[in-house]
Amino acid sequence: MDIGSIKLAYDGLKSAKDIFSAFEDLKSESESIAKINEAVKQVGLAQETLFELREELFKLQESNNKLKKQLSEEKAWELKLSSYELVKTEGGAVVYKTTQGLEYYICPSCVVKKEIHPLQDGNVVSGRFDCPGCDKGFPITKFEQSAGLSVGVIRR
Numbered sequence: 001m002d003i004g005s006i007k008l009a010y011d012g013l014k015s016a017k018d019i020f021s022a023f024e025d026l027k028s029e030s031e032s033i034a035k036i037n038e039a040v041k042q043v044g045l046a047q048e049t050l051f052e053l054r055e056e057l058f059k060l061q062e063s064n065n066k067l068k069k070q071l072s073e074e075k076a077w078e079l080k081l082s083s084y085e086l087v088k089t090e091g092g093a094v095v096y097k098t099t100q101g102l103e104y105y106i107c108p109s110c111v112v113k114k115e116i117h118p119l120q121d122g123n124v125v126s127g128r129f130d131c132p133g134c135d136k137g138f139p140i141t142k143f144e145q146s147a148g149l150s151v152g153v154i155r156r
Helices: 003-024 030-081 108-112
Strands: 084-088 094-098 120-123 128-130 137-139 143-146 149-152
Touching (some): 094 108
Antiparallel strands (some): 084 094, 128 137
């Protein structure tokens, strides 16, 4: 049942109530008036119930639309995230890596927040990549020390 159907039922009951109310104005037997008064009371109660049902239906429709939107956003995020895989890099960091196209890594902390920030090569010598979203650093590539100096070995 939609809001339009409830409104039509409400309007029909309102008309019936108005008709019964008009009968009250006529001079008739007291027993007839009592029956008419009871009918008017019952129609009024039915009207109130329909009004409450209409309000509840509106709330449920609003909630349903909100849940549909959330589900749609969740599916879109999962689709976006499906082009990445969780990997352990040569440097020992656990990050997400693209599975197609240009290879790059994204921050796992930001993925939890449903954000994608490609890690930036912060220091070629150390192999550390930094996340522009949360400023965390990740050892992506191995580095070796040679003669007291750090020399980055980048393997791709």
